Amino acid sequence: GQNIDQPTEMTATEGAIVQINCTYQTSGFNGLFWYQQHAGEAPTFLSYNVLDGLEEKGRFSSFLSRSKGYSYLLLKELQMKDSASYLCAVWTDKLIFGTGTRLQVFP
Amino acid sequence: GAVVSQHPSRVICKSGTSVKIECRSLDFQATTMFWYRQFPKKSLMLMATSNEGSKATYEQGVEKDKFLINHASLTLSTLTVTSAHPEDSSFYICSARDRDRHEKLFFGSGTQLSVL
Numbered sequence: 128g129q130n131i132d133q134p135t136e137m138t139a140t141e142g143a144i145v146q147i148n149c150t151y152q153t154s155g156f157n158g159l160f161w162y163q164q165h166a167g168e169a170p171t172f173l174s175y176n177v178l179d180g181l182e183e184k185g186r187f188s189s190f191l192s193r194s195k196g197y198s199y200l201l202l203k204e205l206q207m208k209d210s211a212s213y214l215c216a217v218w219t220d221k222l223i224f225g226t227g228t229r230l231q232v233f234p
Numbered sequence: 235g236a237v238v239s240q241h242p243s244r245v246i247c248k249s250g251t252s253v254k255i256e257c258r259s260l261d262f263q264a265t266t267m268f269w270y271r272q273f274p275k276k277s278l279m280l281m282a283t284s285n286e287g288s289k290a291t292y293e294q295g296v297e298k299d300k301f302l303i304n305h306a307s308l309t310l311s312t313l314t315v316t317s318a319h320p321e322d323s324s325f326y327i328c329s330a331r332d333r334d335r336h337e338k339l340f341f342g343s344g345t346q347l348s349v350l
Contacts, residue, residue, distance in 0.1 A: 160339070169327055169341040170278070214277055222268060222329065222339055227277035 129153045131225035133215055138231045143205050147228045149198045149215030160222065161189050161200045162214040170214055173200065205232050237261055238330050240342025247318055248350055255313045255345045257328035264330035267311040268339070269303060272325040284311050308333070318349040 131151045139145040151159070158177040162170035176182055176191035176198060188201040200213055210232045215225040237260040247253055257267060266285050270278040284290040284305035292298050300322075302314040311330075315322050327344040 167325070167344075167346070169343050172338075175338075212277075216278075221280060221283050223280060224270075224278040229275070 129217075129219070129223050131215055131217055131223060133213075133225045133228045135226065136229045136231070138233065139205050141205055141207060141232055141234050144201065144203050145205060145230065147200045147202070147213050147215075147230065149200070149225055151196050151198070151215070151217050151225070153217050153219050153223065155219035156193065157218040157220075159189075159191055159198050160216040160218065161187075161198075162216060164212045164214055164227075166212075173213075202230075207232050207234065238264075238328065238340045238342040240328055240345060242345060243343060244346045244348075246348045246350065249319050250317055253315045253318055253347060255315075255326055255328075255347075257311045257313070257330065257342050259309045259330045259332075259340070262330075262340075263308040263333045264311075265308065265333045266331040267305055268329045268331075269301075269311075269313050270327045270329070272327060272344075274325075278327065281313075315347065318347070320349045323347055323349045 133149050160175050161173040163173055164170040174189035176189050181190045186203045191198045213228045216222050239258045241256050269281045271281050272278050280293050281296045282290045282292045282303050284303045286305050286308050290303035305311040325344050325346050328342040329339045332338050
């Protein structure tokens with residue numbers, strides 16, 4: 128089977144840093160995506176990792192360890208608008224989504 | 235950036251009717267399109283994968299006769315929810331894989347289906 132697990136909910140304070148973890152066990156691996164989704168909207172692409180290491184893009188960074196089946200999304204300088212669901216997804220021969228993490232940012 | 239157009243964005247229908255949802259890639263050719271379903275506060279659940287010109291591949295537990303998928307061209311895929319019932323009420327979203335940028339998937343804006 129395919130398992131992609133994330134914490135269900137997280138809370139953080141404006142201006143802080145938060146790390147959202149994702150662990151996966153899948154049949155095949157061709158890359159890992161992170162998406163942001165606000166309620167009632169389509170997911171928005173944040174990052175794509177296919178090789179081990181850290182990819183930095185502005186306030187957001189994503190890390191991948193293929194040997195450990197592990198990734199995290201790091202959000203710095205949190206803003207209120209970062210309150211959303213964050214979805215980890217693994218590309219096998221199709222894109223399988225994790226359970227999703229609802230992040231709430233408080234002032 | 236690439237755009238995927240999904241229509242309608244919202245539909246309300248009576249139980250027993252069929253609803254068709256369209257997903258179009260506007261500025262790229264999509265060899266593969268994926269259809270997802272999302273319940274409130276839940277993640278996206280893959281329903282089926284459709285490849286242009288061939289039959290869709292459905293995920294386990296998804297009824298083929300209930301959710302008809304057609305991918306007639308490189309820019310259009312449709313999902314038809316047949317004889318809809320209240321339990322089919324959900325957010326349906328498509329995504330398209332760019333033939334030339336394999337690592338990229340682009341999402342439609344989603345369709346909120348409410349069956350009365």
